[in-house]
Amino acid sequence: MRPKLNDVAREAGVSPTTVSRVINNHGYLSEKTKNKVFEAMKELNYQPNSIARSLHGKQTNLIGVLFSSVSNPFFGELVEKIENKLFKLGYKTILCNSADNKEKERVYLNMLIANQVDGIIAGAHNLGIKEYEKVGLPIISFDRYLSDTIPIVSSDNYQGAVLATQELYQNGARTIYLFASSKTPNSPTDRRRTGYLETMERLNLTAHEKVISSSMTATVKALLIKQILTTDSIDGIFCTDDLTALIVLRQARELGLRVPQDLKVIGYDGTQFIQNYHPELTTIAQPINDMGELLVELLLQRIEDEKTELKHHYVLPVKLIRNQSSSQFD
Amino acid sequence: MRPKLNDVAREAGVSPTTVSRVINNHGYLSEKTKNKVFEAMKELNYQPNSIARSLHGKQTNLIGVLFSSVSNPFFGELVEKIENKLFKLGYKTILCNSADNKEKERVYLNMLIANQVDGIIAGAHNLGIKEYEKVGLPIISFDRYLSDTIPIVSSDNYQGAVLATQELYQNGARTIYLFASSKTPNSPTDRRRTGYLETMERLNLTAHEKVISSSMTATVKALLIKQILTTDSIDGIFCTDDLTALIVLRQARELGLRVPQDLKVIGYDGTQFIQNYHPELTTIAQPINDMGELLVELLLQRIEDEKTELKHHYVLPVKLIRNQSSSQFD
DNA sequence: TTTTTTATGACGTACGATTGACATATTGAA
DNA sequence: TTCAATATGTCAATCGTACGTCATAAAAAA
Structure with missing residues (x-):
């Protein structure tokens, strides 16, 4: 059985109230008593039962x-x-x-x-x-x-998309696709979409959206992406997440597309992981x-x-x- | 204020005891009363206070x-x-x-x-x-x-190491290195090490161990690995984790080493992530x-x-x- | 009709700690 | 010396729920 407040009191030779006071630093307390109590707590390996404390209206933390x-x-x-x-x-x-x-x-x-x-x-x-x-x-x-x-x-999803699209443009891409992980309003992806669309318009370019649903398995995503890369003639892709971008890079490699010469790719998220293990990928890093x-x-x-x-x-x-x-x- | 058991009782027009009985399915209860209580609970959006229940000796879950x-x-x-x-x-x-x-x-x-x-x-x-x-x-x-x-x-760390080392051997590697993430006994890595060492001995090959400490940053790891790949003449590496293996692959590529022709690499862990996004990597998959x-x-x-x-x-x-x-x- | 079984209520105690009220003792300062 | 500040103790209520004990009443079985 785990020790309780009363056990500590007995061990320290003080009253339960005093122990509680020490724990909560409440009221007048002498150094001597405090030390006695602390030692007793250590001795018994006592941990105040946070369940009981919470019940008292204290926070559960x-x-x-x-x-x-x-x-x-x-x-x-x-x-x-x-x-x-x-x-x-x-x-x-x-x-x-x-x-x-x-x-x-x-x-x-x-x-x-x-x-x-x-x-x-x-x-x-x-x-x-x-x-x-x-x-x-x-x-x-x-x-x-x-x-x-x-x-x-x-994160500034809109601005991120603008940066991404501009980056692709500035490096020469003109047929820039958006690979979005979903197409639901109220979702962050949607602001990224808006940023892409408006930038494309400003650049006088035709927008192309593809949904690479996040519910698909990686294999299915890869298949779909390979197909898109094969049928469409694309020179820039903004993926709304880095993992999709990784798949794009791989499929491009398998299809013999040179990155970045033939195809420029940019992702979104910029985790430490991506930065460590995929330093080749341009990405919009969220803070x-x-x-x-x-x-x-x-x-x-x-x-x-x-x-x-x-x-x-x-x-x-x-x-x-x-x-x-x-x-x-x- | 969140509703409590008593509020539910009042709402349902029954006694608190009955509500408690319904919640804990304890004792005799008519369908009618149960429904009344359940409805009251739904009505008030009542959730039993698990803090209080736990205090009563029940599990906290x-x-x-x-x-x-x-x-x-x-x-x-x-x-x-x-x-x-x-x-x-x-x-x-x-x-x-x-x-x-x-x-x-x-x-x-x-x-x-x-x-x-x-x-x-x-x-x-x-x-x-x-x-x-x-x-x-x-x-x-x-x-x-x-x-x-x-x-x-x-996982069967020993057997994993044996499989890995054998795989490298069977594909022609003879100068096989171990890249271990640490070198502490009692750690799983150590069994992987043992598996490697004993297999190397059985194969009459010289073992070479390198510690790529898990406390190092990816950049430092990369530097260290590049150095090893440059100075030592290696044709097979067993890494005790996949992430280190990824760095090895990248460094090998940068050094112009062809994988697997010049260098064979095998990792350990086999997460879904690695299988999805690095299907080129041979690895020992933990279940x-x-x-x-x-x-x-x-x-x-x-x-x-x-x-x-x-x-x-x-x-x-x-x-x-x-x-x-x-x-x-x- | 009588006896069980079923269904509910009322009440009290317990879980472990907190906290306020009140009492008492020991200090130190005026 | 006397008053205030400091230091501790006793006691009881409280938090929200669980559950045992009793009591009572209605429904079902004998």
């Missing part, structure tokens, strides 16, 4: 972190940043991988409520506004609109670190004071990482 | 999942499997990224205890046996020895799915009955995934 999947390096890295920051501030991360499953997301949401989490960082959004609004907990959303009261943190920090920062502000005025949308700048896949002399 | 980092695709995928399985069985995952930091790991361990987790899956091990033994909770370890009482789940399932399975057995007899070491079979990096005709 639990934060629900809801993403579709951590096996995607982008989310893996973002979740890692978030977890790190939360840990530093004394919070614990409950990891929820919704796998883009509406039902799972709903169950998770309820579970988080039942577990009295202090707040939620939501990076998976398959549910409607209503479901999120009735949660009644501080929520910060990553990169997607949930409701008018839930702040959003995202993963800053986004993680900000998500946590804002959430904690809301937790400390639920009436804190927050902007509805925090847009963080992106950065073009120019590499060989778009520019011969990088 | 929280599991601590301790790994060094989820941004590494291998751990990302494994954690995802674990989280999935746990979720299916009604458990919640508290994610802990120790970042190979001893202090962080210790703090996390204490935190998990304070949070009354029902058990721990430990995939980060920088602490000594004692620290893990005094946790006093069901623990299952991934791929590393923690103590005599803590079961281990791992990530099975390992995740087994880790959870064993842990829950221990939780349900702490005296369950478990084997001390569960070794799951690995599979050679033969691709172009080791064999010209794959």
Whole structure:
């Protein structure tokens, strides 16, 4: 049986109240007593039962972190940043991988409520506004609109797309395609799409959109992309995520297309992973670190004071990482 | 204020006791009352406060999942499997990224205890046996020895190394190097090392070991590897992880070494990610799915009955995934 | 009709810690 | 010496739920 507050009191030769006071640093306390109590705690390897403390209305210091999947390096890295920051501030991360499953997301949401989490960082959004609004907990959303009261943190998707399209253009591409992972409004991909479309228009070029759905397996994506590369005559592709860009590079190589001479490719996300292991890929890097920090920062502000005025949308700048896949002399 | 059991009782026009009975399906209950209660629960959007339930001695249904980092695709995928399985069985995952930091790991361990987790899956091990033994909770370890009482789940590291080395040999390599991510006993890498060494001996070949420390950045690794490839005359490399293998492939390409003609390379892990995005790499695939399932399975057995007899070491079979990096005709 | 079985309510205690009210003792300063 | 500040103890209520004990009533079986 784990030791409890009373055991510590007995061990230290003080009253339970005093032990509680020491733990919470509450009221008058002499150094001597404090030390006695601390020693007793160490001796018994005592950890205050946070369940009991939470029941008292104290915070649980639990934060629900809801993403579709951590096996995607982008989310893996973002979740890692978030977890790190939360840990530093004394919070614990409950990891929820919704796998883009509406039902799972709903169950998770309820579970988080039942577990009295202090707040939620939501990076998976398959549910409607209503479901999120009735949660009644501080929520910060990553990169997607949930409701008018839930702040959003995202990278500058529009500007990223503009940069990407311009980069392709400046390096000589004229038949520039967009490979988008989905085509849903309210999704970040859609701002990237808009950025692409408007830039193409400004450049007086014809836009070409292809949806490479994120629900497809890599093999199917590869097949589809190979087909597009074979039938269409393309010299520039902006992929709304790096992983799709990797497939494009591979298919291009297999088809004997030279990159960047025949085909310029640019991705989006710019994870550390991509930078480390695919330094040939030009990409729009999201500020993963800053986004993680900000998500946590804002959430904690809301937790400390639920009436804190927050902007509805925090847009963080992106950065073009120019590499060989778009520019011969990088 | 969130609704409580009493509110539900009032709403449903029954006694609190009855509501509790409905929730826990305890004692005699008519369909009619059940429905009334369920409707009231839905009406008020009521979620039993799991904090309060836990305090009452029930399980918390929280599991601590301790790994060094989820941004590494291998751990990302494994954690995802674990989280999935746990979720299916009604458990919640508290994610802990120790970042190979001893202090962080210790703090996390204490935190998990304070949070009354029902058990721990430990995939980060920088602490000594004692620290893990005094946790006093069901623990299952991934791929590393923690103590005599803590079961281990791992892939067949020895056999994997044997397969890898043989594969290189059978494809003609004779100067076969081992690129190991560390050189600590008790670590899985060490069994891979042993497998390599013994196979080399059996083949009457001279072993060559190089440590490519996992604490180095990708750039430094690349530099070091380039140097080795330049000075030493090598025709086969077994890397104890896939990411290092990727760097080797890239450096070889930059040095004009043809793979697999001049140099054969084989990695270890075989994540879905590698299979999707680097289908050229021959690798020893760990059964990530099975390992995740087994880790959870064993842990829950221990939780349900702490005296369950478990084997001390569960070794799951690995599979050679033969691709172009080791064999010209794959 | 009598006895079981089924269905619900009322009440109290427990889980482990927090916290306020109140009492008492030991200091040190005025 | 006397008052205030400091230091500790006792006691009880509280958080939201679970569940055992009793009591009671209705429905079903004997």
